[in-house]
Amino acid sequence: MEIILSPSLLAADFGKLAEQIKEAEKAGAKFLHLDVMDGIFVPNISFGLPVIEALRKYTDMVFDVHLMITEPERYIERFIDAGADIVTFHAEATEKIDECIEIIHNRKKKAGLAISPKTPADVVYPYLSKLDMVLCMTVEPGYGGQKYMPDMEPKIAAVREKAGKDMLLEVDGGIGAKNIMAPVNAGANVIVAGTAVFGGKISENVTEILKTCGQL
Secondary structure, eight states: OOOEEEEBGGGSOTTSHHHHHHHHHHHTOOEEEEEEEBSSSSSOBOOOHHHHHHHHTTOOSEEEEEEEOSSGGGTHHHHHHHTOSEEEEEGGGOSOHHHHHHHHHHTTOEEEEEEOTTSOGGGTGGGTTTOSEEEEESSOTTOSSOOOOGGGHHHHHHHHHHHOTTSEEEEESSOOTTTTHHHHHHTOOEEEESHHHHSSOHHHHHHHHHHHTTOO
């Protein structure tokens, strides 16, 4: 199974975004994880449409947009217009999961459904046939730099078993070269890493992570 690295922009130096993204891409990262927070669904505010739109012209990486916002159906199309390739929204943030998936697919983009640590795996099961990706949070959503929660691994394994081998299964929170194999062994194949990529020498960090999980 190919393991895809999706560095989280939240951990990058916002004065050097284009430069750092290009470095990560050159080293082998294929996705770029873009955490959008509204201060309502999560107790933090990050960045939004202008940043994503501005960065789109600097890279061909897959823009993996993670909407941590209430009622994401209000904004999905605008994030697609800004450059999103995958739009992931939270099951806990909307009563219109089917509608959100439909909006994304009508624009020919990939749809992802995220669940927070306290949300059971079976919440995503009714939607698996329609989804392109499931995101299992391995920290509480809202802030970078948190510690990985190993007790999420049974949930990851349960989603993988139910979804089958072809589903993109993403994990996000507290993951780096030292512990990446835990979620990978549980079934994850898209790995979000923030500080583990952008903290220090980016190329070396990306290389170390990809080597650890057998991708180099």
